[in-house]
Structure formats: structure tokens, C-alpha cells
Amino acid sequence: MRSLTLPAPAKLNLMLHILGRRADGYHELQTLFQFLDHGDELTFTPRSDGQIRLHTELPGVDHDSNLIVRAARQLQAASGTALGADIQLLKRLPMGGGIGGGSSDAATTLVGLNHLWQTRLGEDRLAQIGLSLGADVPVFVHGHAAFAEGVGERLQRVQLSEPWFLVIAPQVSVSTAEIFSDPELTRNTPAITVRSLLAGGGRNDCQPVVEKRYPEVRNALSLLNKFVPARMTGTGACVFGSFPNKGEADKVCRQLPDHMPGFVAQGRNVSMLHRKLAKMAQEVNA
Ligand SMILES: C[C@@](CO)(OP(=O)(O)O)[C@H](O)COP(=O)(O)OP(=O)(O)OC[C@H]1O[C@@H](n2ccc(N)nc2=O)[C@H](O)[C@@H]1O
Ligand SMILES: Nc1ncnc2c1ncn2[C@@H]1O[C@H](COP(=O)(O)OP(=O)(O)O)[C@@H](O)[C@H]1O
Structure with a gap:
């Protein structure tokens, strides 16, 4: 079956202010996100048996906890598709680096499989699914530099210089x-x-x-x-x-x-x- 290779770029928080702490322990932020033209790369090939198989191992992350696998399964559940996928990851971004590698991988999985499986969920719905995986996933789903508030889910597009x-x-x-x-x-x-x-x-x-x-x-x-x-x-x-x-x-x-x-x-x-x-x-x- 046809494969699809897509980038999962890094982000920078150009600034990050902490305004307070919510009742659930999460912190209210204001942050400015911009993307970098450097990142991971994912290749998706559909499977007809519904299985999700990620063929690249990451140190310290088991298969089922990888954000890529979790994103794919969430999309299956939300869309009801019977399809699965083989997924290859080319990992370039350092993990736990604050440049959003895991969140970006998850967003590229949601967007990529939605396209490949033709599940036709809108971008807002994909961002909503993404938010349950991590606070930074929505900005990667929308793919535009943004000023973010809340825990990062309230996004306002911005036009920044591109140094x-x-x-x-x-x-x-x-x-x-x-x-x-x-x-x-x-x-x-x-x-x-x-x-x-x-x-x-x-x-x-x-x-x-x-x-x-x-x-x-x-x-x-x-x-x-x-x-x-x-x-x-x-x-x-x-x-x-x-x-x-x-x-x-x-x-x-x-x-x-x-x-x-x-x-x-x-x-x-x-x-x-x-x-x-x-x-x-x-x-x-x-
Ligand atoms: C603060 C940011 C800025 O981009 O840091 P980086 O992870 O990119 O470094 C992110 O929003 C992080 O988002 P994300 O990495 O998805 O965080 P999560 O896994 O959801 O949160 C890990 C833990 O950090 C705490 N947490 C996270 C985000 C937030 N706004 N308030 C919090 O208190 C919570 O204890 C949570 O259990
Ligand atoms: N596909 C993935 N890529 C990177 N990290 C992942 C992935 N799936 C799960 N993780 C876990 O998420 C943690 C944070 O990842 P990452 O997004 O790279 O860092 P940060 O949020 O600091 O930018 C990692 O340390 C790892 O345990």
C-alpha cells in the first residue's frame, strides 16, 4: 500500500511566562511558539488488519507509551476506522530538550494518518485529541506560529520575523x-x-x-x-x-x-x- 513520509519539526518557546497554578495542578502559561526547519521524520504505511506498529525504538520509551502509537490509537478510536499502520521514525530531535519532539511526532501522526486513512477529522478535532496527549500537540497540529495561553491550548496566530x-x-x-x-x-x-x-x-x-x-x-x-x-x-x-x-x-x-x-x-x-x-x-x- 502507498506510504506517506512527513516531517515533525521542532519548536522554540521564544518566551514562557507562568501566571499561576490551576486547581488541577497544571500551570497557566503565556508562551510564544515558533517552528524550526529541523526535526524528525515519520513514514506511515497503512495496514488492513487494524494494528499499529512502530518499527523504531526510543531509549526508555516502550512501544505502547510512545506518543506516536498513542496518537494513532486515539485517532482510530475517534474515527472508528478499521485500518492500522506501520510507522518508521527518523529521530533527529533530542528527547526532553524542550523543543517538542514527542509532541510534534504525535501531531504529525494525527495529521498524517487522518490523511492516509481518509478519516476526514477537522483540524480542531485533531488538536483536541492532541491536547489529551500533551499540551504542545495542538500548536503542531495547526502548524502556525502562535501566542499560547491556558496550558498552551488557547492559540492566537502571530507573524514573527524568521531569524x-x-x-x-x-x-x-x-x-x-x-x-x-x-x-x-x-x-x-x-x-x-x-x-x-x-x-x-x-x-x-x-x-x-x-x-x-x-x-x-x-x-x-x-x-x-x-x-x-x-x-x-x-x-x-x-x-x-x-x-x-x-x-x-x-x-x-x-x-x-x-x-x-x-x-x-x-x-x-x-x-x-x-x-x-x-x-x-x-x-x-x-
Ligand atoms: C511547558 C512546556 C512549554 O512548551 O514545556 P516543554 O515540555 O516544551 O519543555 C509544555 O507546554 C509542557 O507540555 P508537555 O511536555 O506536553 O507537558 P505534559 O507532559 O502535559 O506535563 C508534564 C507535567 O508537567 C506539569 N505541567 C505541565 C504543563 C503545564 N502547563 N503545567 C504543569 O504543571 C504537570 O505536572 C504535568 O504532569
Ligand atoms: N515519539 C517520542 N519522541 C520523544 N519522546 C517521546 C516520544 N514518545 C514518548 N516520549 C517521552 O516524552 C518525553 C518528552 O519528550 P520530548 O517531546 O522530546 O521533550 P520535550 O517535551 O521536553 O520537548 C521523553 O523523554 C519520552 O520519555
Whole structure:
């Protein structure tokens, strides 16, 4: 049967404010998401027997807990399809890096299988299913840079400049739950409007707590700060800085020590997943 290969791009949280804690323990956020033109890649092949089989293993994640398998099963349940899928994953994004690899894999699975199985669920419904898998899945389903509120589910599209970023991935995995349960976390940042945010400013409220717990992240920030203002994405561990062009970002990337691998990627307002879908639609209509 016909296969479909789709990208699962990374995201950056260009800023992340924590406004408070809800009764269910989750934190109210304000964050600005932009995608990177760098990410994982998934290949889906439909099966007629209804089984979901992911053929790529990830360290520490068993088959049935992988967000890809969980997303595929949720879509089966929501749509009632009798089809299954063989899935291959090309994993490029560091795990637990705050660049959303798992969430993006889940979103690409929802969007990709909805297309391949012809289950015809709307984007809002896919985002709703995605939210039950992780707070960052909806923004990847919609595929547009956004200002997010709530736990990340209330999205407002934004148009941002698309600079080149150098992203450093310190060799540690930071657990989101651990950072959100730290008593020293700032939880009372006043709400700001998207307009004032786009005029400049913002910070990452998780950064001081992660810097304190993880010297690797602190060192990556101070190294990058020698060249450009550096900030952490999400709950870490990755840190990033923006450059006026690719050449300058590449130059700093080449100077990184072995224990601090990095990559250079461009910020994108429309995700690679949605660019590829638009290209496929154009080819069908041509
Ligand atoms: C804060 C962000 C910003 O992008 O961090 P990163 O994961 O990307 O680093 C995300 O929204 C994270 O979303 P996600 O990674 O899906 O978090 P989940 O797995 O849903 O949450 C893990 C745990 O973190 C805590 N948590 C998470 C999100 C939130 N808004 N408040 C919380 O208190 C909860 O204890 C939850 O059980
Ligand atoms: N397909 C997947 N890719 C990455 N991580 C996954 C996946 N499925 C489940 N996970 C689990 O989710 C955790 C967070 O993953 P990830 O999205 O990479 O980090 P972050 O949310 O910090 O950006 C991982 O440490 C792993 O245990």
C-alpha cells in the first residue's frame, strides 16, 4: 500500500511566562511558539488488519507509551476506522530538550494518518485529541506560529520575523514535571498582551530553576551569551540564540565543544509539516 513520509519539526518557546497554578495542578502559561526547519521524520504505511506498529525504538520509551502509537490509537478510536499502520521514525530531535519532539511526532501522526486513512477529522478535532496527549500537540497540529495561553491550548496566530537560530542541546534530559513542581519556580508573572510582547521583551520563567539544577544548561547559556543573548526553550534543556544570517550561526556552531552539540535552523511561522501538506495539495490539483 502507498506510504506517506512527513516531517515533525521542532519548536522554540521564544518566551514562557507562568501566571499561576490551576486547581488541577497544571500551570497557566503565556508562551510564544515558533517552528524550526529541523526535526524528525515519520513514514506511515497503512495496514488492513487494524494494528499499529512502530518499527523504531526510543531509549526508555516502550512501544505502547510512545506518543506516536498513542496518537494513532486515539485517532482510530475517534474515527472508528478499521485500518492500522506501520510507522518508521527518523529521530533527529533530542528527547526532553524542550523543543517538542514527542509532541510534534504525535501531531504529525494525527495529521498524517487522518490523511492516509481518509478519516476526514477537522483540524480542531485533531488538536483536541492532541491536547489529551500533551499540551504542545495542538500548536503542531495547526502548524502556525502562535501566542499560547491556558496550558498552551488557547492559540492566537502571530507573524514573527524568521531569524536563524543556533540551538545548543546540553547532554541532559529535563523532566517537565520536575521543573513545574519546584517550590522556587516563579508562578506569579502578570499577564501581558500579545501586542506588548511583540513589541519586545519576555523571558522564560523556568530558566532560573533549570539553571540551578542543571550545570550543563547553565554552561550552555553562558557560552552562547558570549555571542548573542541566549535563552532556554520550554522547560529545557535546549538553549538558543538568534543570528542575522546562517553564516554567523554556523560559525559559532563550529566552535561548540563536543559535549555541547548544536544545530542551526531557521525560525518558521508555517511549520514544515504544513508546507509539505500544502505542496501535496498543489500537486493533486495540478
Ligand atoms: C511547558 C512546556 C512549554 O512548551 O514545556 P516543554 O515540555 O516544551 O519543555 C509544555 O507546554 C509542557 O507540555 P508537555 O511536555 O506536553 O507537558 P505534559 O507532559 O502535559 O506535563 C508534564 C507535567 O508537567 C506539569 N505541567 C505541565 C504543563 C503545564 N502547563 N503545567 C504543569 O504543571 C504537570 O505536572 C504535568 O504532569
Ligand atoms: N515519539 C517520542 N519522541 C520523544 N519522546 C517521546 C516520544 N514518545 C514518548 N516520549 C517521552 O516524552 C518525553 C518528552 O519528550 P520530548 O517531546 O522530546 O521533550 P520535550 O517535551 O521536553 O520537548 C521523553 O523523554 C519520552 O520519555
